[in-house]
Amino acid sequence: MVGTGRSEFRGGRMHEEKYRCYWDLLSRIPSLENPDVNVTEETFEFNQRFVSHAQARLLKGGRKMDVASYGVGLKDQALMLELLFLPEPALGRKRIEDWFTQDFFDTIFWYIFTTMFAFQKWSSLAEMRRYMxxxxxLVPGLNHLGGVMRTKYNQYDSVVRPIVRWLSERGVKVALDTRVTDIDFNLAADRKTASLIRIEREGQEDEIVLGKDDYVFVTNGSITESTDNGAWDRAPRLLGEDQAGAWQLWKRIAKKDPAFGNPGVFCDDIELQKWYSFTATLHDSTFHDYMEDFSGNVDGTGGLVTLTDSNWLMSIVIARQPHFPDQPKDVKVFWGYGLYVDRIGNHVKKKMSECSGQEILEELWYHLKLQELMRPVVEAGKVNCIPTAMPYIDSLFMPREPGDRPEVIPEDATNFAFLGQFAEVPDDCVFTVEYSVRCAQVAVYGHFDCGKKPLPVYVGAHNPKALIEATRAISK
Incomplete structure (x- = not known):
């Protein structure tokens, strides 16, 4: 978003207090607005002022649902406990729907869980186990998003820009319009060494020969690869693997050694991995004023609002305004997404994947009973909505087994590592910024004599009090 009030952002990540590696990193990065305060301090101070406590987490028929009870039956409660104590390798590539009864997927708990984390019925049971x-x-407070933290602004301005500035001040070079197409390796029985990086720079093929003191850290795979934006009057396109450079790179690398993972497990079924998001920009406060009055939450304290009777299973988030440092005072923004994008809408008789920004908002107004209230605002041209197609967004949740994700530092690797959501880090959860930072720390501390180790993963289930309180909450 720029100062004129136009916006295009794909969404943000929720944070929580126990992201040990993430907050450790950001404690070294000065805030853009106040260099005397680091990003960790800025974020914690912001969340002390705007505490997450959703009062309209789930809606049905435009009304708030009672979420005091999670509604999980005794059989599924027992299956939850059993799942916690099974070793992960025993689960293989099982799906969530392979484990729980069908009734589980109609519970308050599942509606909260699936929309908060973007799991689907066919997602990895092993990853759900890690999340649990x-x-x-956090389980006792999931029904009101208790413990969820947000950055002061969107994460590009609050996290990415401060890090980029910090790196630039230390001489780090960022090469834009440059794409890595392959990496060559010298592979011996007891030694694996990256030797050359093949790139395309400004449309021209080139090579980077690696010296004896060079290291290569590779982000294998990407959940935002091939993202496409639509418009107010146009649906986004669903782009295929032929335009997915990050996945093509990993597939080329993986052919060279079994230790480099199995990318096809994660990227070969777009229909099970895709969902669509949308960003609305309003030069008017009518919608935000209504939602504040209806929900009882001032912006920035309510978080996710899910429409459980939406065929698209649509959710929206109203962040604290302004969401961008240069956002004009008369501009409001919100974000939303749908999980079931190939179902016909309840009001707009089209698939969400076929809808323009205008049509998505028409469906939203219908569910919130706001059609008459918002009609003059829309007709006055004070609303814009950009839909976004993300074909690989849920690829990290695809069912997997040991070996499908490479180790951060594969055995016998001398000068390279894998980073991001598709490298294996025991116990931690993908689709979190914590996972990405932890990968990087494992790579750096493993290859260089820093005298450091990543902080241990916080596992809530290892805390007896947390386990007891969560069990009580689930059994209500």
Missing amino acids: KRFMH
């Missing part, structure tokens, strides 16, 4: 163990301490 890792975030056990």
